[in-house]
Amino acid sequence: xRKLSLHTHLGKDLAALPPKQYRQVMSAILDLLKEPFPHYSxxxxxxxxxxxxxxxxxxxxxADGDTVSVLGVGKRNDSEVYxxxxxxx
Numbered sequence: 894x895r896k897l898s899l900h901t902h903l904g905k906d907l908a909a910l911p912p913k914q915y916r917q918v919m920s921a922i923l924d925l926l927k928e929p930f931p932h933y934s935x936x937x938x939x940x941x942x943x944x945x946x947x948x949x950x951x952x953x954x955x956a957d958g959d960t961v962s963v964l965g966v967g968k969r970n971d972s973e974v975y976x977x978x979x980x981x982x
Contacts, residue, residue, distance in 0.1 A: 895926045898962040906966045914948060921947040922954075922963055929956035 907915060924931070925945070934945045937953070945952050946969060954963045 894959070895929070895956075896960045897922070897926060898960055900962070900964050903963060903966065910950075910966075914950060918947050918950055918952060918966055921945060921952060922961075925952075925954060925956070925961045925963075929954075929961050 907918065910918060930943065931945065934943050936943050942953055942955050942964065945954070949969050950966055951969050952963060953965045953967075954961055956962075
């Protein structure tokens with residue numbers, strides 16, 4: 894059984910989502926526990942992180958062995974989620 898690790902600020906990002914998008918994003922995050930690299934996931938260039946698109950949002954994560962670590966959730970057109978990734982690396 895895989896474990897889910899959420900970055901500390903992720904709660905604020907998720908709480909800011911409208912209810913429908915919150916359910917969609919959380920469902921996609923929980924699905925990563927079953928299949929950490931679904932066919933619609935893509936690796937981020939020059940990084941060990943991956944992304945999935947959930948509607949108009951992107952989820953940035955890393956899967957190592959039995960742990961899926963979610964770093965951030967952001968709008969597809971917004972580069973803020975990638976800036977956060979750069980600060981964490």
